[in-house]
Amino acid sequence: MTDIEVGGPGLVLIVQDDAERADELHDLLSELGFATRWCASASIALKSFHETRPDLVVMEVGLAGRSGLDVCREIRRESDVPIILVSTGSATEDIVEGFRAGADDYIVEPFAGAELLVRIQARMRRRRNGIQARHTVMVDDLEVDVDNRQVRRHREPINVTPTEFKLLVTLVERPGHVFSREELLAEVWGYGHAGDERVVTVHVQRLRAKIEADPDRPRIVTTVRGLGYRLGHTTDVRWIPEPLTV
Incomplete structure (x- = not known):
């Protein structure tokens, strides 16, 4: 070669x-x-x-x-x-x-x-x-700036990877939907049957460690046993027309 x-x-x-x-x-x-x-x-x-x-x-x-x-x-x-x-x-x-x-x-x-x-x-x-711009969404006290691909809490930045960010936005955009691991492989990674579903599990764990107040008792990225993951049903989701400034 x-x-x-x-x-x-x-x-x-x-x-x-x-x-x-x-x-x-x-x-x-x-x-x-x-x-x-x-x-x-x-x-x-x-x-x-x-x-x-x-x-x-x-x-x-x-x-x-x-x-x-x-x-x-x-x-x-x-x-x-x-x-x-x-x-x-x-x-x-x-x-x-x-x-x-x-x-x-x-x-x-x-x-x-x-x-x-x-x-x-x-x-x-x-x-x-890339990710289609949707400005900023508030998930409880978590600020997700989609335009700039940033996550903040109380205006303090949270360092997430591009894949973790896409995973979070995917859940946020369909708050009532339960995503199977296979579905998340297709939505976030772009492939389905060819993927190892443990990839999803690992990224969910890493994302929770960064954005949840108590990763062992998550409120934002929650597990639906036997089915997959969804945005927590008790979370307050509010889209804001323009991104918040830091």
Whole structure:
């Protein structure tokens, strides 16, 4: 595989220390016209990221030497580019660690090429389309500024990731609706059957930890046992025509 292959839909940075596996990913992405750049180590990956500013990163967690999780954290400090982590670790704690590092998605090896493509296309689509502006919504004392993608309480900012923000807005926009995990995979991540529903569970837990007064007894993002999640039925939801100023 050459260093950069020219394509149309966007540039994907492949961080993979197995050359054969990297070639497979390149061939898979090239079929859809994606440009790719391959890096075999963490240090080269960071350099390439700064040089090319890719549209998406697909990164192996178990890199030789420095972990892909460390690279993910460094990229996330300066960019909201979608990051998909690839790993053999299928335990829930492995997936949680990946999302804590700042990943937008996590796929367990071995996986079908079609599954990865669906996930990549979904992340790219979400990045290009963004969230339709609806100004600001108050959820009890939580201020969700949709235009500027910010969450505040008592005018103090709450640091949520782009995916956590989209999850919150999805629930807020349909306050009476109970979302199954599969439905949230489609709405927030852009894919359904190809997704691991634990992705939803992990993001709900992380969002609750940031926005709930008591994450163990959530009032905003509540669980409907056996069905999924919904906006708490006791919450007061009020849309404001113009965003509040800080």
